[in-house]
Amino acid sequence: MASVCCDLEVDVNGEETFMVEKRIMTLYSGRLSRLFGKSTSSTGNFKVIFNDFPGGAESFELMLRFCYNNGGIEITPYNISLLYSAAQFMEMNKSISGVHNLMERIDKSLQDGNYWTWSEILVIIKQCQDILPLENCSGIIEKCMDSLIGRIAMPGEPSPCASTSSPESSGFRFSFDTRSTESLKNSFSRANWWFDDLLVLSTALVEKMINSMVSRKLDHAIISKFLFYYQKSKFQSAKSDEKCKIVETVIDMLYILDWNSVSFKSLFGILRISLNLEISKSSRNKLEIMIGSQMDQSTLDNLLIPSPQGTNYLYNVNLILRLLKAFLCEGICQISTPRLRKVARLMDLYIAEVAPDPCLRTSKFLALAMALPDSARDSYDGLYRAMDMYLEVQVHSGLSEEERVKICCALNYEKLSAEVCIHLSENKKFPSRSAVQALMSQKIKLKSLLRFANDTKVYGDSPSPCSLSGKGQKNEASDQIVLYAGKLDLSPDKEELKAHLQGMQWRVIELEKVCMKMQNQMTKILKSRVPSHSNARSLPRLCS
Incomplete structure (x- = not known):
């Protein structure tokens, strides 16, 4: 009898073979209905091979239970992703009289998703990203994301308790402590309680989650902290190509936040990591623009980044020039004088630090010296001292008079102190015209x-x-x-x-x-x- 009824053999991804009744399967599945509707043979056994069935044999078996029980299957957070993937693949959205529609059942269960616990929602998301391409499960993912973000944004900052996996659990607990030190600790943990749980998300889902958080106006400072935490945590077990994708995602998401809410120190940490990875040019540009726009917050240690491998100079001067360009991109008129002066003082220190490098080309030194407008400096004494150090190294390597004159053109002699002008006039490393011009400016x-x-x-x-x-x-x-x-x-x-x-x-x-x-x-x-x-x-x- 079984051999008569089971006239369809289904090979699921090579994992397992199922013998099923073709009539029942075509009644529920639009995919099989179209397939056998073109068949000229009405009798005999058939065989179908699926090589890319989402969720594999486990998902197919759940779908069979639905079909053979006339739709009588309980849909839970632990099987809804598998049923959803099977229903999509088998096109089980038919609306025939007397036939239960699996997709309709799933949609109804999603409407009741507000009653699912935090960890149950995470189970659904984890299963979805493991068995389906993101675009094929956007509906269920969006519903789960909305639920997670709603709970993260709840006043009082709830955190899931240890028993969230049990059906009886409400999924939340609130922490109150009257002791001052514990209160500070709890305050910090209440803001970040969800960080570890969301590490299960893929980069694609993190991007989707952050976009949704931004649209719902969650605190950008907390979002940025999560992104840095995500990058650091995921790097511990990631391969090289995975690290690139993680860094690119984190940079792209930080870029859409309010940059004033993003830790400047952490941005430099990401920068140093990205220099050893082949991340996309787009992400690299975004990172440099974010850092460059806040250049006045930098320290000398931030800027002393080693040169790329394969180069003979000591520091990555080209990177600093790009950061300066990003700082100036909003226009000199838009940058306050204190910020401009602060960057100028920082650059004088940086130029003095890189000046002793014998491999630093004259063109690069001059580009650093002339990167900022004259209005950025109220005194050129610092730049003069950096030039003095650079010429001390370069004169011995045969720097021409013309090149020295070109370097000195970066000086504004009117903004040199009298003491520096006298020192310059006695400095044989500088061309004679520079000495004369310095003294003339002081005379005037x-x-x-x-x-x-x-x-x-x-x-x-x-x-x-x-x-x-x-x-x-x-x-x-x-x-x-x-x-x-x-x-x-x-x-x-x-x-x-x-x-x-x-x-x-x-x-x-x-x-x-x-x-x-x-x-x-x-x-x-x-x-x-x-x-x-x-x-x-x-x-x-x-x-x-």
Whole structure:
């Protein structure tokens, strides 16, 4: 009798062979109904081979129970994924009178999903991602994701208890502790209680989950912490190609968050990891843009990233240049002055750190020196010291005069201190034109300051301009300041003005001393560096 009824042999993925009744199977399955509807033979045995049946023999057997029991099967969180995958594959969504529709039964069970426990939902998701392509189970996955996110977002931050797998469990517990230290600990755990549970998700499902969390306006700081935790945890057992996919997913998801909510230190951690992986160019660009936009939060240690393998220079200068480009991409006008100055100070330290590298090309050093606009620096003393170190190394390797001049063009001599200008004028590593230009800029600056000092008076005849080289006029400006201060009828509310004038007096005296020293130094330079014969060439043009 059994041999008469079981006229269809089904091979499921080579795992197991089932003998079934063709009439019953075609009644429930649209796939088999179409297959045998084209058959010209109405009698005899048939054989069907499925090589890609989702869920394998276990899923097929559950589907048979549904068919042979006239739809009388209990759908639970532990079999719904298997039944769903089988129903999709076998096209069991027929609406024939008297025939139970498996897909309708599954959809009804999904509507009751709010009663499932946390761990039951995780079981469903885990089964779905193991047996079905993501696009083939989007309906059930979305329902489960919504349920998980709803529970994560619940006020009071519930966490699943140890017995969530039991049907009687509500799936939640609330932790209250009156002790201060334990309270802080519990507060931290309440925010992150779900991190470990969601490590079962594949990268594709993590991407889907994070997008859903963002759309439901969950805290971006917590989301970013989970992504960093996910990356760190999954790396422990991942292979090289899997690591690439994990890092790419984490970067892409961090990119859609509010970057102010993302740990800058952790971003640099991801950056250092990604440098040893062949991640996509798109993900790498996103990471560099996120870091570059917050460049003012960096430290020198952050930037000292070793150069890629196969290169002979010490540090990854090209990466830092790209980060600077990302920092400046929003436009100079949009970046506050304090942020710009902070990055400039950081870059001066970085350039000084990489300057001693004998393999650092002149073009790269110059690119670093000129990456930021002039407005970023109120002083070029730091950059000068970095140049001094670079030339110390490079001069011995045959750096040409032209290349040294090109490097010095990155300096703004007007923003060099007097002490640095004097040091530059005595520095044989720098070209002569740089020494002259530094001294000239200081001379102009001193003239301006001394003229300002002469013009600062309350009343009296206008003094003659102070000359840097005129004999008999030494301390003229300072004498005038003392004179004017002495003539003032100072009342208590003018004490501030008196202090200002007296301070200016001492400043002018200092400036005159520096001026005289610079003038003597310039005379020596001109005598030592300019040929004395009649057809001597004029001094070269200074860097503009």
